[in-house]
Amino acid sequence: MQLIIQVDAETARQLEEIQNQTxxxxxxxxxxxxxxxxxxxxxxxxxxxxxxxxxELIGNIPVNSSSN
Incomplete structure (x- = not known):
């Protein structure tokens, strides 16, 4: 997938700093x-x-309907 993104100035600065350090x-x-x-x-x-x-499992538990 190819993306074209636009970031704000602070995010661009952070990305540039990460790139410079790494x-x-x-x-x-x-x-x-x-x-x-x-x-x-x-x-x-x-x-x-x-x-x-x-x-879902709780809802599918068979209920014993026989009463003694």
Whole structure:
């Protein structure tokens, strides 16, 4: 995927500073940043999926309707 982005002056300055300190291509810096952000989101997503599954399982538990 090819992206064309526009960033504000402060973000551009930060990106330039990162590039100067690491000698990395700006595209690689952005890719790594997206990767880190994605990893941070995954635990939240997993929690949501697990919680949803638990509620679905609770709803599917057979109820013993016989009363003695």
């Amino acid at each position: 000698n990395q291509d700006p595209a690689l810096v952005i890719q790594q940043g997206i990767g880190l952000y994605y990893q941070q989101l995954q635990p939240h997503r997993q929690f949501y999926v697990q919680t949803k599954r638990q509620y």
